[in-house]
Amino acid sequence: MNKRFMRVPIFILTVTILICVLSSCSEQPDEPYHEMLNTVPVSQKDNVIEYGNYVFYESGKGIMKYDRSTGEIRSACVDPECKGNCLLESPLNYFSQIVDGKLYFATMTAYTHEYTYAYLDIQTGIVTVLRICEEIESVMGIPPLVENGYCYYSCKKLKENGNKQDPQDYLPYICRISADGSGSEEVLCELLGESDILLFVYNGNAITHYDAKLHLVNLSTGERQIIFDQYKEGYTFVNGDLAFLNGKIYLLLKTNASVTSEYTKKSYKYSYLVCVDPETRTHKRVLETPVVSFHITNNKIYYAPFELRHLNIPEDYENNLSQITIMLASPDLHCCDLDGKNDQILYSNPTLNYMESFTVVQDKLYGWLINHDEQTNTENKKMYFGEIDFKTKEIVIK
Numbered sequence: 001m002n003k004r005f006m007r008v009p010i011f012i013l014t015v016t017i018l019i020c021v022l023s024s025c026s027e028q029p030d031e032p033y034h035e036m037l038n039t040v041p042v043s044q045k046d047n048v049i050e051y052g053n054y055v056f057y058e059s060g061k062g063i064m065k066y067d068r069s070t071g072e073i074r075s076a077c078v079d080p081e082c083k084g085n086c087l088l089e090s091p092l093n094y095f096s097q098i099v100d101g102k103l104y105f106a107t108m109t110a111y112t113h114e115y116t117y118a119y120l121d122i123q124t125g126i127v128t129v130l131r132i133c134e135e136i137e138s139v140m141g142i143p144p145l146v147e148n149g150y151c152y153y154s155c156k157k158l159k160e161n162g163n164k165q166d167p168q169d170y171l172p173y174i175c176r177i178s179a180d181g182s183g184s185e186e187v188l189c190e191l192l193g194e195s196d197i198l199l200f201v202y203n204g205n206a207i208t209h210y211d212a213k214l215h216l217v218n219l220s221t222g223e224r225q226i227i228f229d230q231y232k233e234g235y236t237f238v239n240g241d242l243a244f245l246n247g248k249i250y251l252l253l254k255t256n257a258s259v260t261s262e263y264t265k266k267s268y269k270y271s272y273l274v275c276v277d278p279e280t281r282t283h284k285r286v287l288e289t290p291v292v293s294f295h296i297t298n299n300k301i302y303y304a305p306f307e308l309r310h311l312n313i314p315e316d317y318e319n320n321l322s323q324i325t326i327m328l329a330s331p332d333l334h335c336c337d338l339d340g341k342n343d344q345i346l347y348s349n350p351t352l353n354y355m356e357s358f359t360v361v362q363d364k365l366y367g368w369l370i371n372h373d374e375q376t377n378t379e380n381k382k383m384y385f386g387e388i389d390f391k392t393k394e395i396v397i398k
């Protein structure tokens with residue numbers, strides 16, 4: 001593989017000026033921040049992405065737009081006629097990229113269970129549909145991926161002489177279509193194995209996860225190489241979070257190592273943040289300490305170390321084990337360079353849990369926070385989309 005290409009940032013945003021979204025936007029663009037957006041990490045789980053003054057996130061009721069300048073949250077849908085039943089406001093959305101001012105997303109429609117790949121033009125608010133997959137054709141949970149003017153996605157196709165009504169007769173593929181919505185023909189790039197998951201696309205290659213291994217698939221020739229075998233390397237499974245940056249894959253991998261709660265006697269296995277280089281097929285632990293969640297910008301890793309903690313321990317806890325709040329994240333949110341160096345603690349709060357998705361822009365974290373403050377049991381844990389200012393230590397909970 002050509003070394004030169006590997007160093008080129010993969011998902012280039014050609015945005016050079018901040019696009020003012022809606023007439024209410026009168027603030028000057030944050031220049032350094034936009035410089036920073038040249039390379040966009042892609043993550044399957046994140047569903048939290050910044051763009052200009054906005055942070056887009058999946059709320060469970062649709063894609064929301066958090067205005068960083070005003071703190072206001074509203075639906076990403078700006079259609080005044082909309083009755084709340086559009087693609088942006090369905091309960092299951094998956095997205096991982098904003099390219100050229102367009103938020104590419106996949107969404108499942110209630111009742112019909114159609115799985116639609118589309119994009120939102122952030123400036124105009126117009127949604128363009130790229131592909132609608134019938135329920136029987138759809139591969140759920142995978143966001144669309146954009147590279148070099150193409151949108152890549154997963155979709156099933158009826159095999160030759162197959163029975164249209166029989167889901168077994170549909171085979172999963174990596175497909176592509178032009179990313180601008182110009183209605184080009186769908187191209188079948190590669191047949192996938194059963195539960196072979198498309199993770200990333202770069203330089204015309206796909207990275208998939210199949211049979212506990214990461215694969216590199218050349219989408220022109222179909223050549224497939226194993227680039228990482230998690231069992232062989234002592235890991236058990238991929239633990240949700242993963243990202244792609246500068247030709248490298250970052251993922252959380254679980255081991256069999258665990259700690260046991262002194263109260264509940266339950267054991268908790270933990271994960272490490274591992275970086276895999278598809279080119280050299282090498283991998284390394286970025287951090288020696290176990291990690292529960294992370295977010296990557298183009299030069300920093302933000303993460304919460306794994307730490308088993310207990311809050312709200314009642315005096316007669318032996319009879320009230322369910323009242324104990326178990327937390328698996330350290331109270332400290334850390335930041336380090338991409339190689340794990342220059343580690344520092346940015347923020348500390350013993351009642352906050354940073355286990356969910358977040359992003360960091362200019363000394364502020366935006367994301368899902370679970371606050372166990374004034375909390376007596378785990379049943380009604382409080383989860384919010386909020387903001388933490390690392391400088392002032394102020395926390396805004398929405």
Ligand SMILES: [Zn+2]
Nearest residue numbers: 077082084086
């Ligand atoms: Zn709408």
